[in-house]
Amino acid sequence: MEPNVIQSSPIEAAVPQPQPAIGVAVDIVILTVVDGRLRVLLSLRPTEPFKGYWSLPGGFVGQHESSDTAAERELQAKTGVGGIYLEQLYTFSEPLRDPRSRVIAVAYYALVSADRLPNQAGSRESRWFDVSAILDDPPPAGNPAEDIQLGFDHELILRTARDRIRGKLEYVPIGFQLLPERFTLTELQHVYEAILGHGIDKRNFRTKVLRSGLVRESDEYRKGKHRPARLYEFKQRTF
Amino acid sequence: MEPNVIQSSPIEAAVPQPQPAIGVAVDIVILTVVDGRLRVLLSLRPTEPFKGYWSLPGGFVGQHESSDTAAERELQAKTGVGGIYLEQLYTFSEPLRDPRSRVIAVAYYALVSADRLPNQAGSRESRWFDVSAILDDPPPAGNPAEDIQLGFDHELILRTARDRIRGKLEYVPIGFQLLPERFTLTELQHVYEAILGHGIDKRNFRTKVLRSGLVRESDEYRKGKHRPARLYEFKQRTF
DNA sequence: TCAAAAGTGTTTTTATTACACCCATGA
């Protein structure tokens, strides 16, 4: 840690902060599921470098805040809503990742349910993209094969985020953050399928969810064109 | 991320690096298992703050290196050996975590087998400590209850590292890094028990390891006071 | 009445757990 003397170079010992400045930023992978696909919020870069590329939203960490706080601030600014599930992902620190100057990025991922988003359509400078269309080639069948190139190392960050939530899905109740307070089991299954990138057996999924004890059935139903589906809610909104 | 314009504060847009300096350091949780106990390498702080406290080894990230490289350098310097298993853990960034100045720490953990360590005993300024004695109170029976207080937020970092490898142990072949190239199954079991903090059934453990396919038996035996034990080796030293 | 999504059980297979005795060695 910073206050330690590097034993083999005692000259540095007396100088606590001899290093040249390194910028510290946060980058946020903001994810949602719409229409059964995992989507990420990207910003259009207005200036060089990577002008015209899409990139992850982010910002610098202030002198008197933690990276968590900086990420929350940025997340609120970009989505317009607060209280979103947010977790640190990984720190990216290759010296040349930003061509202008030395900046390390503490990356976060956020999971937000589509119903909380005011601007689902997106705007000129900020839009939702299909994660699979960016990361998987060839893109899965039926995908709009818009060939997105992300600026900086943001494709790596995005891939790291997807890998992380895929792994986490198997042993912690992620996924509820991507749904409204009440949801049908089919909606929950679609979230799982969107994250995992493959289909799941309906009966096995329902059995497993119901006897996990994480979910409570309500007496409400979602009406649609077809048979109404029972709504459930997550027992513990906090982890 | 750093190059993004914060949409809600366009003034910052034109100034890529307007933030005051934040120091970037690496802290390393160097772990080994000796005598069936998980141990961590700590350095004695020679100066304020936290003078006389034990703390995790670490150092600043240089201007032209990644945090991975900085961590490798520091690890080599502290252990005297190279090629050690090293992985990024988490980034700690509370503004007041270092009382002198603003420094964030990208924490790493390293796993090294005891047989590779030249200075197992330790020295005046650097020693191995029982992790459980630091983190668990009351310490498990038979523990030297030396009440270690770590400087900075290093107890939190150490706890985070132990939690991480406990979780990882269940689904990836960690643990081999903590053993010599050839090892007995009992030695492997002791590593697992040291990390998990509880005993494991011998027969179930051996069955599971053998049919995991991760291990190959050699025709060598370890001789000791009692019946010789067959030596095994890990099939893939790389992941 | 038809299209579309909701809902429901059983069997097979695979992994996990619990559990106790004999073996080989050096002292």
Add this chain to the structure above:
DNA sequence: TCATGGGTGTAATAAAAACACTTTTGA
């Protein structure tokens, strides 16, 4: 010969996977 750690198998239980048809609704 005895103390010590090495080594082995089976039965019970629990979890995961495969698999197809009936129900309800709105159009």
